[in-house]
Amino acid sequence: QVQLQESGPGLVKPSETLSLTCTVSGYSISSDSYWGWIRQAPGLGLEWIGTIHHSGSTDYNSPLKSRVTMLVDTSKNQFSLKIRSVIAADTAVFYCVRAPNADYADYWGQGILVTVSS
Amino acid sequence: EIAMTQSPASLSGSPGEKITLSCRASQSVSSSLVWYQQKPGQAPRPLIYDASTRATGVPARFSGSGSGTEFTLTISGLQSEDFAVYYCQQYHNWFSFGQGTKLEIK
Numbered sequence: 001q002v003q004l005q006e007s008g009p010g011l012v013k014p015s016e017t018l019s020l021t022c023t024v025s026g027y028s029i030s031s032d033s034y035w036g037w038i039r040q041a042p043g044l045g046l047e048w049i050g051t052i053h054h055s056g057s058t059d060y061n062s063p064l065k066s067r068v069t070m071l072v073d074t075s076k077n078q079f080s081l082k083i084r085s086v087i088a089a090d091t092a093v094f095y096c097v098r099a100p101n102a103d104y105a106d107y108w109g110q111g112i113l114v115t116v117s118s
Numbered sequence: 119e120i121a122m123t124q125s126p127a128s129l130s131g132s133p134g135e136k137i138t139l140s141c142r143a144s145q146s147v148s149s150s151l152v153w154y155q156q157k158p159g160q161a162p163r164p165l166i167y168d169a170s171t172r173a174t175g176v177p178a179r180f181s182g183s184g185s186g187t188e189f190t191l192t193i194s195g196l197q198s199e200d201f202a203v204y205y206c207q208q209y210h211n212w213f214s215f216g217q218g219t220k221l222e223i224k
Contacts, residue, residue, distance in 0.1 A: 045205070045215055045216070045217045045218055046162070046205060046207070046215040047215070048207075048212070048213035048214075048215070059212075061212070061213075062119075062212075095161055095162075102209075103150065103152075103167070103209040104152035104164055104167050104207060104209055105162075105164065106164055106167075106173070108161035108162060108163070109161065110160075110161060111161050
């Protein structure tokens with residue numbers, strides 16, 4: 001059973017860097033699959049932030065590209081997300097997901113609420 | 119960017135009823151479309167991918183159809199656990215989601 005779990009600070013100050021980690025269990029992150037981050041602002045819809053392959057290749061959502069970095073750590077079976085220079089509008093529930101063929105998310109973490117506020 | 123538009127924004131249904139939700143893409147996405155179900159406080163769950171293929175464990179009362187720019191999700195025989203928000207998402211060109219349809223009990 002594939003399981004994903006997000007971790008990281010629930011509160012980040014404006015202009016600082018949001019950092020989250022996703023720990024995968026029940027499946028090797030080195031297997032031929034893609035991994036991603038999706039966010040959902042409170043009461044609003046879903047936005048795909050980016051995807052990463054175990055090889056390290058990434059693809060980011062254009063509006064966020066200048067502020068986002070995703071990395072993979074195969075030794076820990078984890079991948080991570082950093083968003084720089086955050087603003088209040090970055091407040092959201094962040095989900096880490098598996099997207100087997102860089103298509104749709106078939107497994108999701110439970111989500112973590114990150115609030116941007118001073 | 120491909121824009122996805124769902125209709126209606128909200129819908130009321132009764133247990134046992136058959137309902138249809140719609141999703142329209144601003145340009146063709148072929149069959150690269152997935153439907154998700156999201157309940158309060160939970161992550162979305164995939165129901166239908168490739169426009170018409172049920173995901174593992176999804177009951178047969180859920181069905182999807184369409185290709186190109188017009189898609190539908192049909193629930194035949196609503197059950198109490200089906201009241202939730204439904205999102206469509208295309209993966210033909212990057213990823214974009216519809217704004218969701220909230221299905222409520224009548």
